[in-house]
Amino acid sequence: MAVGKKVVKSKMEKKEIYSAKLKKLIDEYSKILIVFADNVGSNQLQQIRQGLRGDSVILMGKNTLMKRALKSYIQETGNDTIQPLIGLLQGNVGLIFTKGDLKEVREELGKYKVGAPARVNLVAPVDVVIPPGNTGLDPSQTSFFQILNIPTKINKGTVEIITPVEIIKKGDKVGSSEAALLSKLAIKPFSYGLIVTMVYEDGSVYDPEVLDLTEDDLAVRFASGLANVTSLALSISFPTLAAAPHMLINAYKNVLAVAVATDYSFPRAEEVKEYLKDPSKFAAAVSPVASSTGGSASAGAPKEEEKKEELEESDDDNMLSLFDD
Secondary structure, three states: OHHHHHHHHHHHHHHHHHHHHHHHHHHHOOEEEEEEOOOOOHHHHHHHHHHHOOOEEEEOOOHHHHHHHHHHHHHHHOOOOOHHHHHHOOOOEEEEEEOOOHHHHHHHHHOOOEEEOOOOOOEOOOOEEEOOEEOOOOHHHHHHHHHOOOOEEEEOOEEEEOOOEEEEOOOOEOOHHHHHHHHHOOOOOEEEOOEEEEEEEOOEEEOHHHHHOOHHHHHHHHHHHHHHHHHHHHHOOOOOOOOHHHHHHHHHHHHHHHHHHOOOOOHHHHHHHHHHHOOHHHHHHHHHHHHHHHHHHHHHHHHHHHHHHHHHHHHHHHHHHHHHO
C-alpha cells in the first residue's frame, strides 16, 4: 500500500511540475505554434529541440494534462486570451513557444523531416508515384507489378517500368502489395516531422498559411477589402473615408445634370452649357493654337536652311584659302 501511495504521489508531482512549466512558458512567450507530431520519433524530436534551442521551447504532453493546466492558468490569472488554445489540443499535438520569427521557426522545422517507408494500413499523407526506369529487379518479380497494373518490360535481364504510375493516393490506406513493392524498390515515399497546424499570437489564432503572405499579397487583399467597403457604403449611402470622394463626385454629376436640363446654373455648369449649345466655338478655339504652332515651325525652317547655307559657304571659302596659299 505504501509503495502504491508513493507511485501515485510521484505522478501527481510530475503533473504539478508539468503544469507549472506550462504556466511559466505562457507568461514568458506570446507566440505559440501548435504542431502535429504523428510518426515523429524521440531521436528526431531531440534533434528538433537542439535546432530550435535559443529562442524556442518545445513542450509535448497528453492533451488532457495540457488542457487542465491551461484551465488552471485561466482561473488563477483571469487571463482568458489563451482560451482558444484549449480547443486546438486534439490528436497527437505539441506546443512550440517562441520569441523568434514565426516563419523562420516553421522553416527550421522543415529541415528535420525524415523519410519513412510505406507501412501497411498507414494513411498516405501524399500521392505516391513510381517513376519510370530500371528497377534492378529480376524478371521473377514481375508479379508485383502485374498485381498493381504497372506496365513493365524486361531490359537487360531486369524489370523496367515504362511509364510513371500513381499507386497510392493521398488519404488512402497503404495495402500489403504496395508496401512490399515500395520496399523492394527502396522507395521511402513519406516524410514526417513536426507540422504546424495553427498559430497563436497575442490572443489571436490563425492558419499557418498567413505566414506565407508577402507585402504585395497584403496590398492586394487590402485593396479588395477597401473596394468592398466602398461598394457597401455607396449602396446604403453611408459616408466613409473610402466612399466620400465617390459620393461627392456623384453628387456633382447629379447637380450638373440638373443644371444642363433646366434653367438652373452655376459657374462650372456655364462652360458645359456653352459647349452643348455650340461645340464649334471650342473647335475654333483649338485651331489657332495648332496654326500658330505650325507657323512657328515653318518660320523656323528657313532660318535653319539659311544657317546651313552660310556654313557651307564658309567651308568653301576655307578650302579656297588653303589653295591660295
